[in-house]
Structure formats: structure tokens, C-alpha cells
Amino acid sequence: MTEVRLPDLGEINEVTVVDWLRQEGETVVAGEELVEVETEKTTFVVEAPQAGKLALIVKKKGDKAQINELLARIS
Amino acid sequence: MEVCRGRCATVLEGRLVNERPQWLKVRAPSPKETEGMKILRDILARYHLTTVCQGASCPNAVECWGARTATFMLLGKLCTRACRFCGIPTGDPGGVVDWEEPARLRAAVDELGLSYVVLTSVDRDDLEDNGARLFATAIAGIKGGSEQSKVEALVPDFSGDEEAITAVAAAGADVIGHNLETVRRLSPHLRDRRAGYDLSLHVLGQFRRLAPASIIKSSLILGMGETQAEILQALRELHNAGVDAVTFGQYLQPTREAIPVARYLLPEEFDEIARVARRIGFRFVMAGPLVRSSYHASNMFKRECVS
Numbered sequence: 001m002t003e004v005r006l007p008d009l010g011e012i013n014e015v016t017v018v019d020w021l022r023q024e025g026e027t028v029v030a031g032e033e034l035v036e037v038e039t040e041k042t043t044f045v046v047e048a049p050q051a052g053k054l055a056l057i058v059k060k061k062g063d064k065a066q067i068n069e070l071l072a073r074i075s
Numbered sequence: 076m077e078v079c080r081g082r083c084a085t086v087l088e089g090r091l092v093n094e095r096p097q098w099l100k101v102r103a104p105s106p107k108e109t110e111g112m113k114i115l116r117d118i119l120a121r122y123h124l125t126t127v128c129q130g131a132s133c134p135n136a137v138e139c140w141g142a143r144t145a146t147f148m149l150l151g152k153l154c155t156r157a158c159r160f161c162g163i164p165t166g167d168p169g170g171v172v173d174w175e176e177p178a179r180l181r182a183a184v185d186e187l188g189l190s191y192v193v194l195t196s197v198d199r200d201d202l203e204d205n206g207a208r209l210f211a212t213a214i215a216g217i218k219g220g221s222e223q224s225k226v227e228a229l230v231p232d233f234s235g236d237e238e239a240i241t242a243v244a245a246a247g248a249d250v251i252g253h254n255l256e257t258v259r260r261l262s263p264h265l266r267d268r269r270a271g272y273d274l275s276l277h278v279l280g281q282f283r284r285l286a287p288a289s290i291i292k293s294s295l296i297l298g299m300g301e302t303q304a305e306i307l308q309a310l311r312e313l314h315n316a317g318v319d320a321v322t323f324g325q326y327l328q329p330t331r332e333a334i335p336v337a338r339y340l341l342p343e344e345f346d347e348i349a350r351v352a353r354r355i356g357f358r359f360v361m362a363g364p365l366v367r368s369s370y371h372a373s374n375m376f377k378r379e380c381v382s
């Protein structure tokens with residue numbers, strides 16, 4: 001099980017999940033764009049750290065997330 | 076051009092898009108970039124230094140910090156001015172100047188091994204010299220350092236004070252930048268009342284005259300309601316003031332209090348503006364949605380040295 005955590009994004013503390021580009025149960029490859037998160041000024045695209053199945057989405061569309069918080073799990 | 080209210084909408088190919096266009100999305104950092112960011116953040120904290128990347132929540136911070144470059148912001152975190160597009164907090168620093176800052180900056184630059192250093196500052200209308208002496212000391216400190224780093228100084232208008240401008244011009248920066256920010260018509264609405272379109276042009280002209288060996292640079296933020304004709308006028312006036320280098324980027328609303336984005340320009344529109352600027356005669360032009368006044372600043376300088 002690999003954890004997908006919100007990476008360090010500079011001096012940003014909190015983001016909002018805009019959209020999941022892959023859904024639970026789907027297979028992902030390493031480096032594939034997984035989820036879009038945004039601040040007031042910027043939209044960031046978080047990539048899959050490893051290949052596998054997107055087993056669980058922890059932070060759903062519209063949820064807030066902080067740096068290093070768990071976004072999803074890849075099995 | 077209509078200024079939209081609240082969450083910004085833009086019309087693309089006849090469709091109303093309520094989100095940021097695809098070209099403004101930024102990749103989250105790789106583990107290697109995260110490591111670079113951590114090293115930089117630790118050094119900034121150890122030397123008590125501030126960057127404009129933080130205050131302005133810059134979208135390029137991941138890329139720049141990952142490559143261990145940053146734009147240092149001198150003279151504190153509070154700006155005495157309140158331009159409506161800026162995310163730097165406004166306040167009264169109460170005349171306090173940290174005279175140890177230039178020495179700490181030089182030590183941090185040495186430790187990071189930076190060959191190109193970009194310096195800027197907040198506006199300090201609370202100081203008699205508007206912060207010019209500290210700014211000049213910081214520039215001269217790096218120029219006199221062991222690294223022989225190039226320095227780009229992105230300076231405020233120093234209220235047009237001749238003595239202040241002379242001191243900063245003499246400090247030896249390789250590039251001196253002062254941002255015009257927007258077109259003539261919008262300037263009084265968007266910039267602080269103490270700033271001014273003609274004042275900025277005057278300051279740029281003064282630096283041109285007093286620092287003949289330096290590259291003089293300025294920047295416009297686009298997408299705040301300006302027209303093509305107004306951009307062209309601003310470019311001509313910048314060129315007449317003796318400016319060598321211009322950059323253009325998309326305005327992004329930094330805080331809820333800041334003005335909303337009027338329009339997201341297409342990447343092709345930035346290309347066209349760059350072509351126009353080159354035709355007018357600027358030696359360097361950098362334009363693109365995520366271009367900021369100091370973005371990839373060192374590349375521009377390197378290209379200049381070659382050409």
C-alpha cells in the first residue's frame with residue numbers, strides 16, 4: 001500500500017481538492033496525474049508516486065487538505 | 076472589458092470556463108524538488124531572510140525553490156503600500172530597519188552558492204530614504220562577495236528621490252528592475268496612491284542615466300482589464316525611458332481581498348505581445364502566463380552576455 005500525501009508546495013498551508021483525474025478502483029501508472037488541488041492563486045497537479053490500483057480516496061472533491069496530509073492510497 | 080465578480084469566469088472559444096485554464100496549472104514537486112525546497116527553507120529560516128515567493132504565493136515557487144533559487148525580499152515583511160493586485164501584507168513597520176540583514180543575506184548567498192541573486196524589497200514610505208541605503212548595502216555586499224554573483228535588483232520607486240536613486244544606482248547591480256505593473260489608465264485604480272505611472276517611468280529613466288552599465292528592466296501584469304492599445308502605449312513609453320528588458324505575465328488573484336482576474340490571456344496572446352515588444356526594440360523580452368518579473372531571470376542575463 002502506497003500513501004499519496006500532499007507534497008510541500010512552498011509557503012502554502014492548505015489547499016482544496018478540485019478534481020480527481022482517476023477514480024477509486026482504477027489502475028494508475030507512476031507519474032500519472034492523479035488529483036488537482038488549488039489555492040487562491042494556483043492550481044497544482046499531484047502525480048501518482050507509484051503504479052497500482054487507486055484503492056481509496058481519502059480527501060474527496062471539495063475537501064480541504066494540509067501539507068503532508070493523506071490524500072489517497074494506492075495498492 | 077468587463078471585470079468579473081467573485082470566482083472568475085473566462086470565455087474560451089465561445090465556452091464559459093469557470094476554472095483556471097489548463098495552462099496555468101502547475102505540477103506539484105517531485106521528491107528531488109521537495110528536497111531542494113527544504114534546504115532553501117532551512118537556510119532562509121537560519122538567516123532570518125524573507126522571500127517574495129512566500130508573500131506573493133508565487134505559482135513558480137516549487138520550480139524555483141526546487142532548483143534552490145529565490146527572490147529575496149529586503150526590509151521586512153510589511154509593505155507601507157496597498158496595491159490592489161498584491162498579496163504582500165500592508166502595514167506600518169514603524170521606521171525599524173534591520174541593519175544586520177545585508178550581512179546575513181550575503182552569508183546565505185554564499186552558503187547556497189548562488190551565481191545569480193534577485194533582490195527586491197517592500198515599499199518603506201516610513202523611512203526618510205525609503206530604504207535605499209539598506210538596499211544599496213545589500214547589493215554592494217553581494218557584489219563584493221567571494222562568489223562574484225550577478226545581482227538583479229527589483230526596486231521600489233523611492234518616491235522618486237534623486238539621492239536614494241543615485242545611491243542604489245551606484246551599488247553595482249547588473250540588472251536594475253522597477254515594475255510599471257499596469258497601463259496608464261488602470262494605474263491610479265490598481266496601484267497605491269503614492270505610486271504612479273509617470274513616477275515609475277521617471278524612476279526608470281533616472282536609473283538608465285545613473286547606471287549606464289546596468290540592464291534596466293520592467294514588468295507588466297496582464298489580465299487586469301487593459302487593452303492591447305494600452306499595452307502598446309506602455310511599451311513605447313518604457314522604451315523611450317531607456318528600458319532594455321520587459322517581462323509580461325498573467326495576473327492571478329493572490330488573496331480574497333485583491334482584485335479579481337479580469338481575463339485569462341491565451342498563451343498565443345503572450346507570444347504576440349512578445350513579438351510586438353521585440354519590434355519596438357527591447358533587447359530582452361519574456362512573456363507567458365506564468366512569467367513573473369524575476370522568473371528565470373538568470374537565463375535572460377546569460378543570453379544577453381552571449382548575444
